[in-house]
Amino acid sequence: MSRPPRQHRAEEGPDRLYTVTRGRSRAATDAFDVVTLIVAEQAPVPGMQSEHAQILRLCESPTAVVEVAAELRLPISVVKILLGDLLEAGQITARHPRFVPQAALPDLDTLKQVLHGLERL
């Protein structure tokens, strides 16, 4: 496997986010919610963009997108782009949240689970 072309180092300053995402400002897919749990499917490999490698290390156990963003100190939208790269390459999997559809109520099973969990705190 060859080193990807135009490998950038993350720099400080206003261009950093642009650099990290290689100029992309929007995730290609809507694949991630803030609480989608990310699981690494492989260890980082040499030559990988450092943010990608960081994510793979972080996600050795399931980690929510917001937690990845907080750990990397990057905005959520930037993290989603990075996750999109990894997902596309099969290096992570995503465990999706069970959404409550807009203007609908959670099902009773869900509510029971959540209630029991809270009562046990």
Added chain:
Amino acid sequence: MDSNGSDGSVAAAGGRTALRSTADRAWKIVVVGGFGAGKTTMVGSVSEIRPLTTEEVMTRAGVGIDDRSAVAQKRSTTVAFDFGRITLSEESVLYLFGAPGQQRFWFLWDRLFRGALGAVVLVDPRRLADSWYAIDRLEQHGLPFVVARNNFGDPAHTLDQVREALDLAPGVPLLDCDARDRESSKQVLIGLVRHLTELAVAAAPAVDPAADPTADLENAP
């Protein structure tokens, strides 16, 4: 309020508590309220992790046209919000988000909190009007909520007076709480889930799983 995490609320690497490897189901609940209402405090008092701060970039397109503040002058701005987490079981985990209730942020919350179970409106009794906008939006969106009056000393009004000032619908629970207290904050969340349960029971027609098109998905292994 600042978005650069300079308050040290971003956990140091290595200091984090990982989720269990079996975790595969995440839920979210939103805590909204005016500046200083106690959102961060509440998230922190029930969270199993130190509340973390993260940020989202809001582009100009996302800023309400009604907004004439500095936000509208820039091409994009960053909005910070806090979150915490509660492990509910081997498989499920609940995330709590603390979000400022001001109008100019709401576009962002609309996106971030889509799919949430419900919301807590945390109220500083000295500044009731700060929560009007959040309540309006939650009602508009049909996201169920409870209102919690945070304890900032002896309240000057009764809960009924607060209910009236906030123009709450009769079914919306209004509780007292102390966001600094874990048990009290936990009771607010339990109050929300009980409220959601009542609404769900009332909305459920008959117990006929076949009539529910989502039943198969929900019950799939």
